[in-house]
Amino acid sequence: MDAAAFRQAGHELVDWIGRYLEEAERYPVLSRVKPGGIREALPPEAPAAGEPWSAIRDDVERLIVPGLTHWNHPGFFAYFAISASGPGVLAEFLSAAFNAQGMLWRTSPAVTELEEVALGWLRRLLGLPEAFEGVIYDTASISTLHALAAARQAAPEVRERGLAGRPDLAPLRVYCSEHAHSSVDKAVMTLGLGQSGLRRIDADERFRLRPDALAAAVDEDRRNGVMPLAVVATVGTTAVTSVDPVPAIADVCAREGLWLHVDAAYAGAAAIVPGRGETLAGCDRADSLVVNPHKWLFTPFDLSALYCRRMDRLEEAFALTPDYLQSREPGAVRNLMDTGVQLGRRFRALKLWMILRYFGADGIRRRLAEHMRLARRFADWVDASDRFERLAPAPFSVVCFRANPAAPAGDLDDLNARLLDGVNATGEVFLSHTRLDGRFALRLAVGHIRTEERHVRRAWALLQEQLDRLMQAEPRG
Numbered sequence: 001m002d003a004a005a006f007r008q009a010g011h012e013l014v015d016w017i018g019r020y021l022e023e024a025e026r027y028p029v030l031s032r033v034k035p036g037g038i039r040e041a042l043p044p045e046a047p048a049a050g051e052p053w054s055a056i057r058d059d060v061e062r063l064i065v066p067g068l069t070h071w072n073h074p075g076f077f078a079y080f081a082i083s084a085s086g087p088g089v090l091a092e093f094l095s096a097a098f099n100a101q102g103m104l105w106r107t108s109p110a111v112t113e114l115e116e117v118a119l120g121w122l123r124r125l126l127g128l129p130e131a132f133e134g135v136i137y138d139t140a141s142i143s144t145l146h147a148l149a150a151a152r153q154a155a156p157e158v159r160e161r162g163l164a165g166r167p168d169l170a171p172l173r174v175y176c177s178e179h180a181h182s183s184v185d186k187a188v189m190t191l192g193l194g195q196s197g198l199r200r201i202d203a204d205e206r207f208r209l210r211p212d213a214l215a216a217a218v219d220e221d222r223r224n225g226v227m228p229l230a231v232v233a234t235v236g237t238t239a240v241t242s243v244d245p246v247p248a249i250a251d252v253c254a255r256e257g258l259w260l261h262v263d264a265a266y267a268g269a270a271a272i273v274p275g276r277g278e279t280l281a282g283c284d285r286a287d288s289l290v291v292n293p294h295k296w297l298f299t300p301f302d303l304s305a306l307y308c309r310r311m312d313r314l315e316e317a318f319a320l321t322p323d324y325l326q327s328r329e330p331g332a333v334r335n336l337m338d339t340g341v342q343l344g345r346r347f348r349a350l351k352l353w354m355i356l357r358y359f360g361a362d363g364i365r366r367r368l369a370e371h372m373r374l375a376r377r378f379a380d381w382v383d384a385s386d387r388f389e390r391l392a393p394a395p396f397s398v399v400c401f402r403a404n405p406a407a408p409a410g411d412l413d414d415l416n417a418r419l420l421d422g423v424n425a426t427g428e429v430f431l432s433h434t435r436l437d438g439r440f441a442l443r444l445a446v447g448h449i450r451t452e453e454r455h456v457r458r459a460w461a462l463l464q465e466q467l468d469r470l471m472q473a474e475p476r477g
């Protein structure tokens with residue numbers, strides 16, 4: 001692709017993207033393709049001869065776009081709504097063009113140093129102490145894996161000898177709440193602790209880890225010859241966005257000498273908002289903390305920030321430099337390859353830096369506060385309705401609720417599952433579900449940068465309409 005062809009295709013593509021982002025509401029949020037539909041529309045082999053760009057581009061619109069669930073749709077309320085903001089998309093474009101690979105400082109000093117700068121800015125916005133150094137990974141799952149790998153260094157000679165076939169080593173254990181994210185299980189499995197190496201602790205009636213139950217579990221494990229290693233506290237659990245009592249958990253960790261990792265993948269961002277700094281209360285005492293700018297900071301997927309006050313432990317776990325990668329730079333430089341499993345690194349910091357500059361701290365604060373206001377409104381409508389009920393507190397921008405009309409036909413779980421399917425089938429909104437205390441719960445998450453009050457209102461109207469339809473369709477029980 002010569003420069004002229006690149007320019008022409010590029011200009012067209014930017015126009016297309018501009019229109020796509022502006023008119024995302026034209027598309028059904030949830031893709032309507034049948035399983036296998038995309039695969040079957042494409043040939044089984046790559047073409048022998050190159051094809052014109054225009055043919056490829058047309059197939060994107062014709063074949064690929066219908067197979068997308070549109071995360072850019074302002075009616076996307078499922079899981080955690082995320083945003084590819086304009087500056088973030090442009091930064092990705094630029095990052096691909098630079099194709100800089102940041103394994104060593106010298107393989108692109110700007111990759112390493114901009115990462116330090118952008119994560120320093122974010123750390124200050126979050127109100128975390130300077131002792132936390134940051135590093136960017138792709139996802140919170142990988143950030144948590146690395147944090148727990150650093151924690152695992154507390155076991156003797158684990159880097160040199162591993163865990164298998166070691167009668168000298170007690171079984172290692174990590175603790176988290178029953179509501180913690182499954183990435184904690186995966187990290188523990190990957191690190192060789194086995195699923196039994198994770199002990200899930202009961203939560204209270206507001207879905208928060210119970211520190212007394214944690215202390216008792218650690219105590220019991222020690223008596224049984226288990227070596228407690230780390231606790232993962234969650235600020236903003238995935239299902240209900242509950243906040244574990246980090247200060248009390250930090251007390252247990254300090255007393256017991258355990259690594260404290262805080263998973264604030266989604267809700268950490270709320271600490272940027274004036275008056276919401278308490279979101280990360282006690283987190284200054286953590287050993288590590290993960291927050292995902294790709295969740296609630298308008299950064300296109302992917303970018304996860306791990307903050308760690310024991311970066312030496314992380315490097316102890318992973319630094320390993322073959323001869324051909326030895327580099328001697330004057331002064332202290334950081335080589336990102338020493339901070340984790342992967343050698344190569346994308347230039348992710350570019351988009352975070354551009355986004356923080358483009359919106360500014362005030363612009364980000366205003367948008368996050370607005371998302372929380374919209375969720376609050378929705379929660380108020382649910383609370384005021386005699387046909388719906390809330391199933392959990394809504395401290396951030398997520399509301400868990402269900403329909404509970406008088407004299408429902410049949411099972412409430414079934415009614416709510418059908419309600420969710422009906423609402424999602426409209427193509428105007430996409431909500432997801434969870435299970436709370438054994439009950440099927442609908443979940444509305446506000447987080448997209450283009451979501452306005454009218455979209456939240458529309459979701460509420462569609463829920464009413466669909467419930468009416470379901471109640472009329474069946475004789476009352």
Ligand SMILES: *Cc1c(COP(=O)(O)O)cnc(C)c1O
Binds near residue numbers: 142238304
């Ligand atoms: C979304 C989420 C994760 C996983 O995030 P990835 O970046 O997709 O790995 C982990 N923990 C919590 C609390 C989350 O909400």
